[in-house]
Amino acid sequence: MREFFTDRDYIISKLIIVAKLLLILAFVVFFAPLFVLPFFNHPCADDYICGYHLREQGFLGYQTFIYNNWGGRFSATFTGALFAADGFLYDHYYLHSLLLFVLNVASVFFTFFLINKHVLKDEKLHKNIVWICLLYMCLQLMSVVEVSTYQFWFSSAVTYQLPIILLQVEAGLWIILLHSKNGFGKLAAAVVMPLLVFVINGFNELFIIVQTFMLLLPMLSKAYKRLSTVLLLSVIVAFILSAFVVLLSPGIHERTAIIEPKGILVGGVAIGYHLAEVLWSIFSKPLLWVILLITFLYANTRKDQFQELLFARFFKGRRWLLPLMLLLFFVTMIAVAVVGLKGGVIPDRYVNGVIVIMVSGLLLMVFSEGIFAKRIAFNLFAKETRLVLLFVYAVCILSNNYIKDAYKSVVAAPLYSNIMKIRAQTLQQAAVKGTPAILRTYDAQMKTILQKDYAGSTKTLYDLVQQKPLFIFFEDDLDTEYSVNTLKAYYGVDSVLLKRD
Known part of the structure; x- marks a missing residue:
């Protein structure tokens, strides 16, 4: 001692x-x-582009399509196609x-x-x-x-x-x-x-x-x-x-x-x-x-x-x-x-x-x-x-800010995941039924879930989960017409109706 x-x-x-x-x-x-x-x-619209064109054109046809219409990044195209083949990427994201x-x-x-x-x-x-x-x-x-x-x-x-x-x-x-x-x-x-x-x-x-x-x-x-x-x-x-x-x-x-x-x-x-x-x-x-x-x-x-x-x-x-x-x-x-x-x-x-x-x-x-x-x-x-x-x-x-953003993302991630699951399920059901997919924007769907699942939470948690998880949230696919059309093509729905409230 x-x-x-x-x-x-x-x-x-x-x-x-x-x-x-x-x-x-x-x-x-x-x-x-x-x-x-x-x-x-969860996957983003650009990830679904790969899956859609693979399904339509096959593995080799997809390589040619991207090379002739998008860019010459042949290694990235090949690697992406390997993961997305048979929907593997979307089931194991x-x-x-x-x-x-x-x-x-x-x-x-x-x-x-x-x-x-x-x-x-x-x-x-x-x-x-x-x-x-x-x-x-x-x-x-x-x-x-x-x-x-x-x-x-x-x-x-x-x-x-x-x-x-x-x-x-x-x-x-x-x-x-x-x-x-x-x-x-x-x-x-x-x-x-x-x-x-x-x-x-x-x-x-x-x-x-x-x-x-x-x-x-x-x-x-x-x-x-x-x-x-x-x-x-x-x-x-x-x-x-x-x-x-x-x-x-x-x-x-x-x-x-x-x-x-x-x-x-x-x-x-x-x-x-x-x-x-x-x-x-x-x-x-x-x-x-x-x-x-x-x-x-x-x-x-x-x-x-x-x-x-x-x-x-x-x-x-x-x-x-x-x-x-x-x-x-x-x-x-x-x-x-x-x-x-x-x-x-x-x-x-x-x-x-x-x-x-x-x-x-x-x-x-x-x-x-x-x-x-x-x-x-x-x-x-x-x-x-x-x-x-x-x-x-x-x-x-x-x-550093990495730690702050990382743990804010961890807190908000379950809500984000829930929103994306609801969106995917809605698109899948609309494709099966042959009806328009009625989708809420990210913010609108978040408000619905907050009222239902987080009503009794502390104000701190309530405020934190409303922030988008920066580490996994890139952008809302419903914000642009291009991304909406990509979702329609991948899921095979005729139309998408957006609800913003």
């Missing part, structure tokens, strides 16, 4: 245990809504959110594990790899501007989060190809890499830009000399072919033709707005600043070892080049999308992808700056430092 009050090392070691428990609790609080909300989630989360965690772990094994070679990091991966996942999720389209809305999550997961796997494969001495591992990575590059480009035009940057890094740093000519040519051919398949699709040009030009001035304002939006969404998170600081100090602490890395040797005399490349890359991702929309505002689902990519780019840039900066006398691995960081991580994870 006396040790607890007199032995400093003993006290700190016990406090570290407490801090770890607090951090575990913070992780549980942060991630728990992601395992609850999927079971209250919770599954994709859970699956994407698990795959994201696995891909982050895969990449960080390989970076440490082949590049950093740090036993301390190896022991803490799970903590590091979970912290990165927290940073990724709290930084995006719209969690609903990143994690829960199927059509968007498949188009933007799945390729990010595959990009993380691709980064791990590049580490194997450039640094591993395992012949079988390098052969397997070499076989998978061209296919992976081809598939990732097929999800969205954004990832053509991202992969251009990823291919430039080994080219500029001359790391490509470690690759076989056959592999290098295969990757380049796969990249070019898939980019052409996407960009030259008739669907892109058909949809672009109907967009009204907004003008150069409006387009410039849109670019500036989205650049500011991304920067604010990233840098307004305290956790980012902490992670950037630790990344810088870690690289600085082991700068003698890391200066021998290929990319460090290349950028050492060109410290300006990586920040400049990242800036140009950032502006290009935004500008290309705005130009494609003829000066229009980019959807938040696209901005989500830009944010996640930029977070990784910032970590790489800060890591390189840590290598090149003058050595700082700071013991990053001291017990006192670990203790402070564990508490700081926990506080940063819990101190």
Whole structure:
């Protein structure tokens, strides 16, 4: 007992245990809504488009229809059709959110594990790899501007989060190809890499830009000399072919033709707005600043070892080049999308992808700056430092709008789910009876349920459940004629009558 009050090392070691428990609790609080909300989630109109056209045109016919009339995102189209075939998606709409989360965690772990094994070679990091991966996942999720389209809305999550997961796997494969001495591992990575590059480009035009940057890094740093000519040519051919398949699709040009030009001035304002939006969404998170600081100090602490890395040797005399490349890359991702929309505002689902990519780019840039900066006398691995960081991580994870919106969504989710179930049942019954479907708007149906099921609730709960669950509510499908027509086509009803009271 006396040790607890007199032995400093003993006290700190016990406090570290407490801090770890607090951090575990913070992780549980942060991630728990992601395992609850999927079971209250429901398809949106865009999800039903896939089901309707699959039913009408078949699996292969659907691929052709989308390519010729909507866009060239062949990987997203194929993946969506796989899930929606035979109505599987609509009966198991919770599954994709859970699956994407698990795959994201696995891909982050895969990449960080390989970076440490082949590049950093740090036993301390190896022991803490799970903590590091979970912290990165927290940073990724709290930084995006719209969690609903990143994690829960199927059509968007498949188009933007799945390729990010595959990009993380691709980064791990590049580490194997450039640094591993395992012949079988390098052969397997070499076989998978061209296919992976081809598939990732097929999800969205954004990832053509991202992969251009990823291919430039080994080219500029001359790391490509470690690759076989056959592999290098295969990757380049796969990249070019898939980019052409996407960009030259008739669907892109058909949809672009109907967009009204907004003008150069409006387009410039849109670019500036989205650049500011991304920067604010990233840098307004305290956790980012902490992670950037630790990344810088870690690289600085082991700068003698890391200066021998290929990319460090290349950028050492060109410290300006990586920040400049990242800036140009950032502006290009935004500008290309705005130009494609003829000066229009980019959807938040696209901005989500830009944010996640930029977070990784910032970590790489800060890591390189840590290598090149003058050595700082700071013991990053001291017990006192670990203790402070564990508490700081926990506080940063819990101190952001993500937590507020997540738990408000959890409270409001049952009411949202009830409204969507009533809507689906009404449409199904109307289709069977051959009568018009009489549907209440979201707000009108909510008032009815509140009067019936929540009349005796406390005022706090009554007010909370009225708020739309931002994590799973994207928009009311009855707000636009296009979405209403989609519901009519999918359910096979002749007409839909809306009640707004």
